[in-house]
Amino acid sequence: MTSKEEIVNGMKEAILTYKKEECLELAKQGLAEKIKPLELIQEGLTTGIQELGARFGRGEVALPYLMVGAEVMQKSLEHILENIPKGEYKPKAKMVIGTVKGDIHDLGISIVTAVFQANGIQVFNLGRDVLKEKFIEKAEEEEVDIIGTSALLTGTMFEQKVVIEYLKKQGLRDKYIYLIGGGACPGQDWCDEIGADGWATDVLLGLAATKKALAEKKGIEL
Ligand code: B12
Structure with missing residues (x-):
């Protein structure tokens, strides 16, 4: 052994x-x-x-x-x-996730997808280099609770702001929990500046932020 x-x-x-x-x-x-x-x-x-x-x-x-x-x-x-269970029971919440436009790092979102699914969240992983319109289109189509964006590059981090601004422009900001993550995320200041509901540079911190936001904004206990 x-x-x-x-x-x-x-x-x-x-x-x-x-x-x-x-x-x-x-x-x-x-x-x-x-x-x-x-x-x-x-x-x-x-x-x-x-x-x-x-x-x-x-x-x-x-x-x-x-x-x-x-x-x-x-x-x-x-x-x-x-080998991580898929959470085949009825999910308590739904989420779309993807890496923002111009960014091809996608290892992190695969981990988030699997771990969140194992914790009762159905996740639609859109992959990498995702346009702002695609996040919203899928969120509306699947009637999700959460939109999550990932960015690993200093140069693409600003796309996380572009997505939330687009949500506001469509009059949909309050409908969704908006979470940000990925290695480029500088933390709470960036989260506050763009008006996101939570941030994480680690999957377990991400899960904690998600649980908190779901309870506070949607009354859903995971
Ligand atoms: C692997 C890697 C690559 C691979 C990506 C393969 C793939 N399929 O993903 C390849 C080789 C392709 C690559 C390419 C490039 N890379 Co690169 N890459 C990395 C590296 C080493 C690891 C990234 C990674 O996978 N980490 C592991 C995962 C598990 O961590 P994570 O993504 O952060 O995800 C976790 C959390 O953040 C969180 N999370 C992630 N997303 C989300 C979302 C939500 C909503 C939530 C809640 C949580 C969450 O949960 C995840 C699991 O714990 C990093 C260095 C680093 N320390 O990050 C550089 C790094 C990100 N890359 C870098 C660069 C510069 C590049 C290139 C521009 C290089 C080049 N000259 O072409 C290109 C980018 C091209 C592009 N347009 O995107 C720089 C970025 C510098 C910067 N600050 O801008 C880094 C930091 C390396 C360095 N030290 O210079 N890269």
């Missing part, structure tokens, strides 16, 4: 050394040893990709390597997410 530390550290190392199969094998082993899927994601995959991102930011790693590292993560992430 391998310890949890050995498995999550091994996954992190596999991302940093671009070993896709090794990372996947460790993810499978972790699940077989009953390590929680979210712990494998947060402590293994996320720490690995963040460290690779920091090295990229310092100019130590070139973009193609960052892309390979992201692929290593993606493959194991898909496998782990399949």
Whole structure:
């Protein structure tokens, strides 16, 4: 039996050394040893990709390597997410989520989708590079309670404001809970400035913000 530390550290190392199969094998082993899927994601995959991102930011790693590292993560992430229950009971709330226009980072919203679904929220994941009109169109079509936008780049963060301004222009602002997240989110100040209902740079903080907003704005207890 391998310890949890050995498995999550091994996954992190596999991302940093671009070993896709090794990372996947460790993810499978972790699940077989009953390590929680979210712990494998947060402590293994996320720490690995963040460290690779920091090295990229310092100019130590070139973009193609960052892309390979992201692929290593993606493959194991898909496998782990399949093992998070989908929440097949009647959902208590509905949400659309996507990464804003001009931004192609979508690993984070896959995690949010799976974890929120496991907690009784039906999530429509629109993917990456999503136009403001698409968020609203899907929200109206599916009669959701929450619209969530993700942004990872300083340059695309402002799209989160564009979406909420568009909601206001359509006279729909009060109909929805508007949440923002993603690595570019500077926090409460940005949330207040654009008038969002909550923010998160981590899926569990996101869930807490969502529960609070659902209770306060919609009277829904998850
Ligand atoms: C992986 C990665 C990539 C991959 C993306 C693959 C994919 N399919 O997503 C690739 C290689 C393609 C890539 C490309 C680029 N990247 Co990049 N990338 C990253 C990296 C290393 C990790 C991002 C990630 O997946 N994190 C892990 C996930 C789990 O975290 P997350 O997205 O934040 O999501 C969590 C929370 O934020 C929250 N959450 C997320 N969304 C939401 C939404 C709601 C509503 C809620 C409630 C919560 C929530 O829950 C999630 C789970 O916990 C980051 C570094 C970093 N530290 O973030 C750089 C980083 C974001 N990238 C960066 C850059 C510059 C780029 C490029 C512009 C590079 C280039 N020269 O082309 C391009 C972008 C092109 C574009 N138009 O988008 C910079 C951004 C700098 C900045 N401040 O603007 C970073 C910070 C790297 C760096 N240190 O310089 N990238």
